[in-house]
Amino acid sequence: MLDRKLPAFLEAVACDRLFVVCDEVVSELHTSLVTRLREALGSHTFLTLPATESEKTTNRLAELWSWLADEGATRHSVLILIGGGALLDLGGFAAATYMRGIRTVNVPTTLLAMVDASVGGKTGIDYHGIKNLVGAFHAPLEVFVDTSFLSTLPIEELLSGYGEVIKHATLMGKEAWQEILRIGDPAGLMDDEWEALIAKSVAYKSSIVEADPTERGLRRILNVGHTVGHALEAYSHTNTFRRALPHGEAVVFGLLIESYITSLIKGTDRTYIRQLMHLARELYAPFFYTCKDYPELLRLMRHDKKNTSGKIVLMGILEPGKVEAIELEGEEKIKEGLDFLRETFGN
Structure with a gap:
């Protein structure tokens, strides 16, 4: 106690x-x-x-x-x-x-x-x-x-936190990712199941932090989904939108967009994207935006702390357990990623 x-x-x-x-x-x-x-x-x-x-x-x-x-x-x-x-x-x-x-x-x-x-x-x-x-x-x-x-906790807050659990499982690798897919909606988990899931997630993050306390190298992988996710989250808290995105939910949407961008650039298999899309549709409501919102979203992304030499940088998921920093030349691929979520998630 x-x-x-x-x-x-x-x-x-x-x-x-x-x-x-x-x-x-x-x-x-x-x-x-x-x-x-x-x-x-x-x-x-x-x-x-x-x-x-x-x-x-x-x-x-x-x-x-x-x-x-x-x-x-x-x-x-x-x-x-x-x-x-x-x-x-x-x-x-x-x-x-x-x-x-x-x-x-x-x-x-x-x-x-x-x-x-x-x-x-x-x-x-x-x-x-x-x-x-x-x-x-x-x-x-x-x-x-x-x-x-x-x-x-309201269910929205529980599912927001679960977005970070999803992120950690993605980084841990295929076994952890498959466990998340087996769980699906976590709302019915018992206390001991939550304790085990939280313990795994915390242990993983702690191991990364201990290896890189001030985010100069390895720890940057914990930012998967955050380049776009933070922009969506921040923008959703303006008066432009009907609902504000909770952080973990924004991270999941960021994971979808950034993984799609990575697949465009690296030609990676899209199995993970399809699985994550299915899970996200089960857990989260659509978040609607239009092409008119892109300039402000891009402005917010340019302030991301991972950026270098004026280029937007994201941590791309090649597959569960494999991450690579992606430096983006221009804005077209980001716009394609934003198009992807806007055109597919609610449909």
């Missing part, structure tokens, strides 16, 4: 004070668990915050800095973050920059946060309309995963 494991871990950590930031929705939905956790941790400073992607701003970051300063946090303090990916990104960046860095412990409460944001040390805020444009690498002391938090 989280209220036993976390305090036991912290007993062995030398610190002067504990500071806890909790997603206000989590605090409301899991009142009993959060109350037990606060009692088990003893005397500490507790703050609840709204924790959506729209809260990852300089204003909210400054609010966290001010709170830490006003409450007397020092470089010997520990900040515990309880919430989804947005809170872990924001709180982690505040910790990375306050007094040049204080330690954090992550308690992810969404599937997306459990398999993605809580692991790897990436922190940041959105800026100038670009997702995670400003941030820092700041690895947590420890991550505590408790699948009981999944019981209150």
